[in-house]
Amino acid sequence: MTDGSAVDTVHTVDTRPTKITYVAEATAHGGRDGYVTSQDGQIELKVAMPPELGGDGNGTNPEQLFAAGYSSCFHNALILVGNRAGFDLTGSTVAAKVGIGPNRTKGYGLAVALSVSLPVLDQELAGKLVDAAHQVCPYSNATRGNIDVTIILG
Known part of the structure; x- marks a missing residue:
């Protein structure tokens, strides 16, 4: 508000999709010390905490x-x-x-x-x-x- 009588308007742009054309799906097993997979089998990766966060860094x-x-x-x-x-x-x-x-x-x-x-x-x-x-x-x-x-x- 400026002087109590006018309201400042914030203009935002809506960037949400109007139509979903593709959906990716992945599943985590074990959080940051486990593995992740994608539904289509393209991703199957070991996940590990980096040393800076207290982990061994033996994974992505x-x-x-x-x-x-x-x-x-x-x-x-x-x-x-x-x-x-x-x-x-x-x-x-x-x-x-x-x-x-x-x-x-x-x-x-x-x-x-x-x-x-x-x-x-x-x-x-x-x-x-x-x-x-x-x-x-x-x-x-x-x-x-x-x-x-x-x-x-x-």
């Missing part, structure tokens, strides 16, 4: 899987917006770092850093494509406002 972990998913999804969104704008983004890459740590509510939270390399484009154009990809990417839409996502253009 949810943060690595999230980093793999976010980086590949964001890269695909980048290629999509690049192609729509008439650019070939061959040689581009997206790397993701996913951090985990305690939050203020005595739980845990995540933070993401995406490093984008677009060697064939100048920085200004690359930045515009990255911004557009950030609006298209389902992972970006899901995390927006929920976790810190930093995008580094290099």
Whole structure:
């Protein structure tokens, strides 16, 4: 509220899907010290706590899987917006770092850093494509406002 008589309106964009076209299904067995499988058999991975969180690190972990998913999804969104704008983004890459740590509510939270390399484009154009990809990417839409996502253009 401003002066008691007017209400400030917050405009949000609804990024929820209007139609579900694909559903992925995975099952965890044993939490962070077990294994994960996908319904189609494409994933069957041992999961282990990383040493930084008190584990032996003898397996993948949810943060690595999230980093793999976010980086590949964001890269695909980048290629999509690049192609729509008439650019070939061959040689581009997206790397993701996913951090985990305690939050203020005595739980845990995540933070993401995406490093984008677009060697064939100048920085200004690359930045515009990255911004557009950030609006298209389902992972970006899901995390927006929920976790810190930093995008580094290099």
